[in-house]
Amino acid sequence: MIGLASVLLLLLIGRIAGIAGIVGGAFIFTTTENVPWRVAFIAGLILGAVAYRLLWGPLPIQLQAQGVILVIAGILVGIGTRVGSGCTSGHGVCGVARRSKRSLTATLTFMAVAMVTVYLIRHVIV
Numbered sequence: 001m002i003g004l005a006s007v008l009l010l011l012l013i014g015r016i017a018g019i020a021g022i023v024g025g026a027f028i029f030t031t032t033e034n035v036p037w038r039v040a041f042i043a044g045l046i047l048g049a050v051a052y053r054l055l056w057g058p059l060p061i062q063l064q065a066q067g068v069i070l071v072i073a074g075i076l077v078g079i080g081t082r083v084g085s086g087c088t089s090g091h092g093v094c095g096v097a098r099r100s101k102r103s104l105t106a107t108l109t110f111m112a113v114a115m116v117t118v119y120l121i122r123h124v125i126v
Contacts (some may be wrong), residue, residue, distance in 0.1 A: 001048070002017075002089065002093055003093065003097075004095050005017060005041075005044070005065065006089075006093055006097075009041070010094070011020060013037060015037075016090055016094045016095075017041075017089060017090070017093065017094055018086045018087055018089055018090020018091070018094065019045075019087055019089045019090070020078075020081040020086060020087035020089075020090065021042050021087075021090060022042065023038070023042060023115075025038050026038035026039055052080050080110075084106050084109070084110075085102075085106075086103070086106065088107070088110055090103075091103040091106040091107050091110070092107040092110065094104075095107070
């Protein structure tokens with residue numbers, strides 16, 4: 001579904017489906033022509049999750065962290081998307097599919113840092 005949505009967004013309006021950029025652009029009100037499709041895309045993400053829950057019930061999600069750790073993790077991910085000029089959806093799904101060297105490098109970096117982080121948190125720190 002993510003791939004289909006990404007292809008449709010690119011074919012229909014010529015935009016890359018990077019969620020961080022879409023959400024960020026929805027709150028920049030310097031030009032209004034970009035806001036409606038961004039709001040519609042974000043609403044589709046939310047409504048898709050709601051529809052799934054209504055049709056098939058909740059997913060068995062277990063959080064591995066709570067409270068302050070989740071807030072810190074969210075802030076670090078936000079900083080990473082700004083520093084990396086995009087998020088995993090923009091680089092990993094769309095950029096790699098377009099054979100972007102920059103996106104491939106970013107995606108490999110995301111994955112390597114994630115693996116090291118999980119190892120350190122689960123086997124060294126805790």
